[in-house]
Amino acid sequence: MTDTHWRPVKRTRTFEDVLAQIEHRIAEDGLTAGDRLPAERRLAEQLGVSRSSVREAMRVLETLGVVSSQAGRGPDAGAVLTSRPDSALTDVLRLNLGLATLELREVIDTRLMIERWAAAQAARARAGTSALAEALKGMDEAGSAEEFVEHDTAFHCAIAEIAGNRLIAAFMRSLRESMSRYAVEAVERLGDTSGLQADHRRILRAVQEGDPEEAAQAVTDHLAHAYPAGG
Amino acid sequence: MTDTHWRPVKRTRTFEDVLAQIEHRIAEDGLTAGDRLPAERRLAEQLGVSRSSVREAMRVLETLGVVSSQAGRGPDAGAVLTSRPDSALTDVLRLNLGLATLELREVIDTRLMIERWAAAQAARARAGTSALAEALKGMDEAGSAEEFVEHDTAFHCAIAEIAGNRLIAAFMRSLRESMSRYAVEAVERLGDTSGLQADHRRILRAVQEGDPEEAAQAVTDHLAHAYPAGG
DNA sequence: GACCACAATATGGTCAGACCATACCTAATC
DNA sequence: GATTAGGTATGGTCTGACCATATTGTGGTC
Incomplete structure (x- = not known):
């Protein structure tokens, strides 16, 4: 099994990995609308990826209507789970x-x-x-x-x-x-x-x-x- | 007109602007599935924004099922308009x-x-x-x-x-x-x-x-x- | 003690530039 | 002519910086 037909080492893009992780976390931790996700920088650190990749994942989640981002500080800031299909x-x-x-x-x-x-x-x-x-x-x-x-x-x-x-x-x-x-x-x-x-x-x-x-x-x-x- | 009450200079995020531009271009130029969008770097230059913003817009379009990105070179590479709702x-x-x-x-x-x-x-x-x-x-x-x-x-x-x-x-x-x-x-x-x-x-x-x-x-x-x- | 102005801080948003991976294209080579 | 090696345009990722925004802490003032 050492020769041809290499299964590509990397088929998923990094931000897709981030997406999967976040979705998994939602299911695992039972997160619901109103709960907050970690900050982009922190998430990037936790997952060992760059902030760019986290951000692209955020854009996807925002597009799908399950995350709403708000700059600033405080309880309402950051990426909050919502549900706006x-x-x-x-x-x-x-x-x-x-x-x-x-x-x-x-x-x-x-x-x-x-x-x-x-x-x-x-x-x-x-x-x-x-x-x-x-x-x-x-x-x-x-x-x-x-x-x-x-x-x-x-x-x-x-x-x-x-x-x-x-x-x-x-x-x-x-x-x-x-x-x-x-x-x-x-x-x-x-x-x-x-x-x-x-x-x-x-x-x-x-x-x-x-x-x-x-x-x-x-x-x-x-x-x-x-x-x-x-x- | 030099003093107070400035209508916020910027209410939409840059990538949203890019999105609007692209959607406008689709409608204006009558682009349909199969047509290619300019390369990310080129698009960024044309619109006067950074490539990151263009990429975030691309992620959105890809999420919405209207764009499919392919690395490499040639006719099938780049961002191609599709329609996969x-x-x-x-x-x-x-x-x-x-x-x-x-x-x-x-x-x-x-x-x-x-x-x-x-x-x-x-x-x-x-x-x-x-x-x-x-x-x-x-x-x-x-x-x-x-x-x-x-x-x-x-x-x-x-x-x-x-x-x-x-x-x-x-x-x-x-x-x-x-x-x-x-x-x-x-x-x-x-x-x-x-x-x-x-x-x-x-x-x-x-x-x-x-x-x-x-x-x-x-x-x-x-x-x-x-x-x-x-x- | 109550109030207000201002700095500190945490967050998302944007930018610039670099490098990697991929896939086509081209030209040199056999 | 076929094969191969390099060139190049594309998306994918990373780093680090800076800006904009909004809360929180801090100190001074009354």
């Missing part, structure tokens, strides 16, 4: 949309799947519908397409919140945000938003009356109005 | 699960939503079922729980592939991978996998026969068997 998901979707490898159609279909589920669940829960009514009012008063979309997003995300699954709600928010540009275009192309508002009232009614099937169907029709099959 | 999504979910801010229940419910959708869509498509049958065979011959879960994942992901939405398929893979540890535990707790295999055959049959409702219901029952309400 939202921006991470949003960034992943937005950038991959920008690279045109994901079709808008696929994103919209995903939204449809999630919104149907959320509306049906919300109808089963039948709670917190006041937030929905609130968002509806805002939309009536919206001037620009941007404003309308903003309130529209709030309305749809509120449904997901009511449904009570944070992961799905996070997906929902990320999908909406990453395609907000296209949503504005769709509204502008449509011109008149009264039809969409009628859809919203229908959805709200179905949720209030606790009718999951009607809620899901209302959402389906709504998205079909907003994004006609053509595009 | 899978690992990014997986990492986000896995780490956030590890921080215990997401309940396993929420992840499973999300899986259920996606798998119901995928199975129904696959039944409408009625294509590529040979891959499903293939995965079934592998599971029959699986010895350990790990092996079983591996083939199980292949089976379920194959359904998502058939459904033809890459974003949802990516979600599916990420969910499965990030909770694979718990899947193994569930299988070990269950002991006998013949019931799960019967479910699989039922799902396959429904897809082959093009019965979306039955396919969705079969998936629902399957997950209920694998993860009883208790946990």
